[in-house]
Amino acid sequence: MKFNSTIAFGVLAVAGFTAFAISVQEAQAGHACAIIAKVDRNKDGKIGRGEAIRAGLMAFKKINDDDRTLQPHEAATRHIGPKTFDKYNRIKRKGLDRVEWSRLVRDRFRAANGDGDRTLECDELKTRRGHRLLAVIWH
Numbered sequence: 137m138k139f140n141s142t143i144a145f146g147v148l149a150v151a152g153f154t155a156f157a158i159s160v161q162e163a164q165a166g167h168a169c170a171i172i173a174k175v176d177r178n179k180d181g182k183i184g185r186g187e188a189i190r191a192g193l194m195a196f197k198k199i200n201d202d203d204r205t206l207q208p209h210e211a212a213t214r215h216i217g218p219k220t221f222d223k224y225n226r227i228k229r230k231g232l233d234r235v236e237w238s239r240l241v242r243d244r245f246r247a248a249n250g251d252g253d254r255t256l257e258c259d260e261l262k263t264r265r266g267h268r269l270l271a272v273i274w275h
């Protein structure tokens with residue numbers, strides 16, 4: 137009985153991951169700009185750095201288990217490989233904490249902001265770098 141429920145949980149976990157993967161793919165395919173409506177606190181139709189970091193922290197909460205940091209397998213669901221993980225994980229004995237995660241989000245925001253102004257516009261979210269930001273703020 138216990139064995140069966142373990143399998144059922146595994147199936148649910150995989151189903152959940154697949155559902156997430158599809159939503160990110162959908163976001164990247166044609167609805168990249170849909171995230172703007174979701175995170176645009178000041179209603180200017182663009183994503184500011186603070187808005188991106190706030191959204192990033194909501195994504196953090198979504199993918200984290202009940203501890204305080206992200207382990208590599210949790211971060212991997214957001215296209216963060218071992219090298220990137222290690223680069224941002226300054227305090228090595230734990231996973232990525234909220235401060236370290238926010239640095240990663242901030243750097244991806246900056247990288248995606250091709251025109252160098254203060255905000256991300258819809259077209260900037262459709263680029264490869266935009267997708268990389270999307271992966272860490274989608275929630």
Ligand SMILES: [Ca+2]
Pocket residue numbers: 175176177178179180181182183184187
């Ligand atoms: Ca905004």
Ligand SMILES: [Ca+2]
Pocket residue numbers: 200201202203204205206207210231
């Ligand atoms: Ca965790």
Ligand SMILES: [Ca+2]
Pocket residue numbers: 249250251252253254255256257260
């Ligand atoms: Ca911009």
